[in-house]
Amino acid sequence: MKYHRLMIAVACVVAGFVTRDAAEAAEATPPAAPIKNIVLVHGAFVDGSGWRPVYDILSRDGYNVSIVQQPLSGLDEDVAATKRIIDRQNGPTILVAHSYGGAIITEAGADPKVAGLVYIAAHAPDQGETETGNGQRYPAAGRDAITKTPDGYTFIDPARYHAEFAADLPYAEAQFEARSQMFTAGKVFSTPIENPAWKVKPSWYMVAQADRIISPELERMYAARAGSHKVEIAGASHSVYRSHPWEVAQLIELAARNAPHGR
Template identity: 85%
Template sequence: MKYHRLALALVFSVAALTHVPSAEAAPSTTRIKNIVLVHGAFVDGSGWRPVYDLLARDGYNVTVVQQPLSGLDEDVAATKRALDRQDGPSLLVAHSYGGAIITEAGNDARVAGLVYIAAHAPDEGETETGNGQRYPAAGRDAITKTPDGYTFIDPARYHAEFAADLPAAEAEFEARSQMFTAGKVFSTPIVDPAWKKKPSWYMVAQADRIISPDLERMYAARAHSYKVEIPGASHSVYRSHPWEVASLIELAARTAPSGG
């Protein structure tokens, strides 16, 4: 695994220098050391543990946000609280719905760049629901709603739709411990998309059934993100491919402008 990760990092570094000048035009002389990880809907921050361990081992200061999933404004506020604790420029990294959160929170002057891991990156006035209708996801009907307006994934379908490349026992635990997510977060429009002003990196999960891979590609192309694609990866790519995810984050940390 160590050599696999080193090889991936080398590939990412070479690609960054040859294919994406828009995001990598001004490499930093020193790496960004602060990494803030934001989880998505139906999960909590513990899913970042494999990525956290790799980044922490490599000397990064890593913070995991535990936002309440009660509304976009509240979730952005929780992310900004984490940013307030950083001692310098930071990278915001998000999975899934977390992408909408960092798209707003990323306007903070301390944010040097944005890393989207199979995540939403809506434009001004767009919503996740609207974009999902334009690019329908294969497993979208697995999401259901409680009488008080919160959403969750049918536990019987969680493994197949959300985490097909995780062991069955791990997916079962995630299904039974998932966080209920306010339905309104998916229909709240973005006001000021930070990816229009900040460099970004994007990981596409090619077998994603919660967000269409074509929608992910659209997000990456529109933001002029440095993009990598992971064959066979489910929506849980941040858990099933932690080495690739950590390598992409570290690439961003080495090449993002350190001035924020």
């Protein structure tokens, strides 16, 4: 009798119907546990300490969070630093980046441990594209605040840092960030992407609507092209990862719950 009922249930599924028994079994299936490993990658003109508010939320929610401190000396070196941290993860990992860090995770995300990518007001170039080239197609309002040193490194004029990079942060906090910023090799912005991971990995994207370092229109293009799950934060500056840590953490946790390798 049980065998007969099972065969009927199978036949109904094949025919496109769902039996009451099958529905009850599906409801009884426990939801998949979220991915627990999160790796955060910072962008240009900052360091990993800017992730502290997001780190605190994710850690409190039970995630294993690591922060990459890449040298900002070249895309290859920065990708290598990120892979060094990915290698230390004990399973599937969500890779998150802000700003130039998006180019880094676009390359490093090909690693088999990476289950999903989260871009926070970040670049997501395609194969052969550069940040400089995409920035020329979609000019940013504050692009002229970036200055280059005689030896090829770039930084943001501290007098303009608050207005252009972090307008929604308290002035004193933005000033400290300006004075402690990491100078970034200019070549990182003109190095073409070779293997864009967003073409084969699911992605989530946060657009900062008041971003003056990366055009919000460029951010929207990146998200649409990658087929990312997109959210937009009204009034957010380029420092959205610091000014809106709760929203950023919620997007990361959404990725951790829904990336296919977490199932």
